Amino acid sequence: MLWAIGLVAEISGDASLKEALEKAPSVIEKCYEVEEQVRKILPMYRNANQVYLYGRGLLNALANEAELKIIESAYLDARCYGSSDFYHGPISMTPRFMPNIFYVADTLTNQSTMDLHNKLRSEKQLYTTVVTNVKEYAEMADHSVVLPEECDG
Secondary structure, three states: OHHHHHHHHHOOOOHHHHHHHHHHHHHHHHHHHHHHHHHHHHHHHHHOOOOEEEEOOOHHHHHHHHHHHHHHOOOOOEEEOOOOOOOOOOHHHOOOOOEEEEEEOOOOOOHHHHHHHHHHHHHOEEEEEEOOOHHHHHHHOOOEOOOOOOOOO
């Protein structure tokens, strides 16, 4: 994946993309430090029949990949939605008391994803996990995984 980004950076000549690519290995290494946080949350999902995942922008791609990995490894019915698209129908079918995972680590899309998070928590009493690099957002969920601040969409 990084090779593809490198190719795009070279072709486009985008200096900010090249800089982000140079930082990528250290950011990825820091992300391994959250493993213990994830291990503490896993028991909450052990008896779940279904889980929804939400993201927006690049984090929607991450949520889609997480959906596939959950289905493949846990044989759990996982469904991913773009947080902005969820209002167009699926929101009315959201089961109550079901675990939900929100990926919120992109300053361009954080607010819309957290607006959906807050609406679903207040109206559906959903159990939520927020994966974020913003401590204030982490405190709004039942559980959270706090990423390094450098992890921004």
